[in-house]
Amino acid sequence: MARLLPPESAAIDVVSREVGVSVATLERWRAQALAAPGELTNNQRWTPAARLEAVITTATMDEAARSTWCREQGLYPAELEAWKHDAIAGLGEPRAASAVEARQDRRRVRELERELHRKDKALAETAALLVLRKKLDAVFRDGEDE
Incomplete structure (x- = not known):
């Protein structure tokens, strides 16, 4: 998840292939992390x-x-x-x-x-x-x- 967030901000499709999690799931997780950074x-x-x-x-x-x-x-x-x-x-x-x-x-x-x-x-x-x-x-x- 940290790879999807700044400062790295890796491409979702690359991370999806590497970790075996769907792009939609990664997008949802990234949106949640960006919405509540102190969570x-x-x-x-x-x-x-x-x-x-x-x-x-x-x-x-x-x-x-x-x-x-x-x-x-x-x-x-x-x-x-x-x-x-x-x-x-x-x-x-x-x-x-x-x-x-x-x-x-x-x-x-x-x-x-x-x-x-x-x-x-x-x-x-x-x-x-x-x-x-x-x-x-x-x-x-x-x-x-x-």
């Missing part, structure tokens, strides 16, 4: 749920039907295949990663609890020393008055 890319427009739905929809299609579907949606079959791999990878990967993360989280919680307990003891000791200091000051001040 999101295909991957940014497809939500994860829509990607999964596309993978499921095209799973039973043969390659020709899948390619036709992709052209209608403005996708490359490679993008669809990447989404399929991402969906499959997402099925088993998080459990293994979450077990490791859970162990690391438990270890970190124990370390933080130990540190909190140590700081609580130090705070209690400091508070006790301050109370004793005030009592000591009160005793010696009372002695000065007499």
Whole structure:
């Protein structure tokens, strides 16, 4: 698509022959790109749920039907295949990663609890020393008055 837009602005019929997409489709895509230059890319427009739905929809299609579907949606079959791999990878990967993360989280919680307990003891000791200091000051001040 970038070849059809400035600065390259290649001829549509040449690009059509090279990539195997019809001239009409390329003209429509170019018009859409020129009409909305700030528009999101295909991957940014497809939500994860829509990607999964596309993978499921095209799973039973043969390659020709899948390619036709992709052209209608403005996708490359490679993008669809990447989404399929991402969906499959997402099925088993998080459990293994979450077990490791859970162990690391438990270890970190124990370390933080130990540190909190140590700081609580130090705070209690400091508070006790301050109370004793005030009592000591009160005793010696009372002695000065007499």
